[in-house]
Amino acid sequence: MRVAVLGLVMAGWAGAALAQEVAVETGTIGDTKAVLHLHPFLTAEELATLRVVLSNKEAQALFIGAKKGFAAMAVNPDEGFIRGGKPVASAVALAEFDTPEAASAAAITDCAAVAKSKTPCVVVLEVEAK
Numbered sequence: 021m022r023v024a025v026l027g028l029v030m031a032g033w034a035g036a037a038l039a040q041e042v043a044v045e046t047g048t049i050g051d052t053k054a055v056l057h058l059h060p061f062l063t064a065e066e067l068a069t070l071r072v073v074l075s076n077k078e079a080q081a082l083f084i085g086a087k088k089g090f091a092a093m094a095v096n097p098d099e100g101f102i103r104g105g106k107p108v109a110s111a112v113a114l115a116e117f118d119t120p121e122a123a124s125a126a127a128i129t130d131c132a133a134v135a136k137s138k139t140p141c142v143v144v145l146e147v148e149a150k
Contacts, residue, residue: 047074051150054080057143059097066101070145084115084149091115093145094127098137101144110135113145120146 043058054074058067070093072079084091093113095101101111112130117123124143131141 045071045074049075049077049080052077052080052084053148054083055146057145059095059142059144061097061100062095062144063100063102069102073145073147080147080149083113083145084147087116088149089115090117090120090123091145091147091149092117092120092123092127092143094124094131094141095144096131096135096137096139096141098139099135110137110141112141115147120148 042060045056045058047054047056056067056070056074062070073083083093091114093101093111095112096108096110099108099110101107110131112127112134114123114127114130117126124146127143128141135141
């Protein structure tokens, strides 16, 4: 019985992981690569703003800073990225990490710390500067 329950739990986790996969758009400018995760909760305004980082060197520099490394932005799906024409407090972008995993984990942690919603924060943008 325990094996069957464990199997159902593991199957549920696998289904949840697959359900969380979203399409991406990528952009490369010089040695900087950006990945935008196209979560369905993102509005047209939010997508347009985030897409600037894919195609604009100055926007990428503002996002990642002057140093090389990895950056990530996390957003709470219930709160979004832009509301009333300005970024919400729980939309967190962090840079200067040694790995993409560290950047994503830190952005998600900081987003969750200030989000009003209990819905888990997700990464919407990743940037790598070489």
